Amino acid sequence: MSRRKFLTARWCNLILANHAVPEELLRPLVPPGCELDRRDGACWASLVGFQFLGTRVLGIGWPGFRNFPEWNLRFYVRCGEERGVCFVREFVPQWTVATIARVLYNEPYRSARMSMDVKDQPDALAATYTVKWAGRVHSLRAVGAKPAIRPDPDSTEHWFKEHSWGFGTSHRGKLIRYEVNHPEWDVYPVREFAADVDWGLLYGPKWTVMNTAKPASVVLAAGSEISVYPKG
Numbered sequence: 001m002s003r004r005k006f007l008t009a010r011w012c013n014l015i016l017a018n019h020a021v022p023e024e025l026l027r028p029l030v031p032p033g034c035e036l037d038r039r040d041g042a043c044w045a046s047l048v049g050f051q052f053l054g055t056r057v058l059g060i061g062w063p064g065f066r067n068f069p070e071w072n073l074r075f076y077v078r079c080g081e082e083r084g085v086c087f088v089r090e091f092v093p094q095w096t097v098a099t100i101a102r103v104l105y106n107e108p109y110r111s112a113r114m115s116m117d118v119k120d121q122p123d124a125l126a127a128t129y130t131v132k133w134a135g136r137v138h139s140l141r142a143v144g145a146k147p148a149i150r151p152d153p154d155s156t157e158h159w160f161k162e163h164s165w166g167f168g169t170s171h172r173g174k175l176i177r178y179e180v181n182h183p184e185w186d187v188y189p190v191r192e193f194a195a196d197v198d199w200g201l202l203y204g205p206k207w208t209v210m211n212t213a214k215p216a217s218v219v220l221a222a223g224s225e226i227s228v229y230p231k232g
Contacts, residue, residue, distance in 0.1 A: 006230050007055070010054045015050065015129065015193075016161060017048075026075050029086060034086070047215075051069060054066055068092055069093065075087075083164070084167050088203055097111070105170075106176070112133050114129070134201035140197070142220045144220035149186060160219055179229045179231055180226060186221070
């Protein structure tokens with residue numbers, strides 16, 4: 001089994017807005033061999049915005065493709081004892097990145113006009129991410145207090161931010177597995193949060209039921225260097 005790194009980067013200043021989601025929205029998206037991971041009896045999905053920095057694919061950093069925002073909607077699954085995430089849709093600004101990920105790996109990427117704005121101040125960190133899709137701008141904004149802290153392993157923050165596995169479904173309907181390695185992330189205690197999101201426009205009409213939903217929790221994670229390894 002190869003341990004060659006497919007992707008290295010820094011994932012920084014991640015906003016995770018965590019929502020309890022009706023199971024019927026997620027069940028058709030669960031990859032083969034996986035099951036929905038529950039917490040407090042509910043199924044969960046997170047709106048995530050973050051900075052994708054210093055990106056290298058197979059050790060190569062391509063000019064114009066190293067630093068960019070990503071916005072995704074992810075949900076939580078298990079494959080045996082492995083806890084991980086799957087994606088409903090992922091947005092990046094570059095058409096090339098989105099197309100390669102979708103065509104080669106069947107990852108649900110789309111390209112869109114996006115922005116990222118992070119203000120690092122002595123007593124606070126503020127992050128804002130936007131994506132323009134279906135004729136409107138959708139946004140996530142969080143402000144966290146400094147210094148960052150390390151949540152307890154049993155905490156809600158830890159459950160949502162710490163996953164070592166990603167799962168997907170290949171074009172042939174087979175399970176895709178990849179391991180994501182990074183040190184445990186500290187978080188900035190969130191003191192402000194705002195979202196302007198039309199779920200139906202971003203993810204399809206079935207998701208319109210989430211338009212009035214409020215997140216059960218919001219995490220603002222500092223992030224770190226990451227490495228992604230494909231698995232058989």
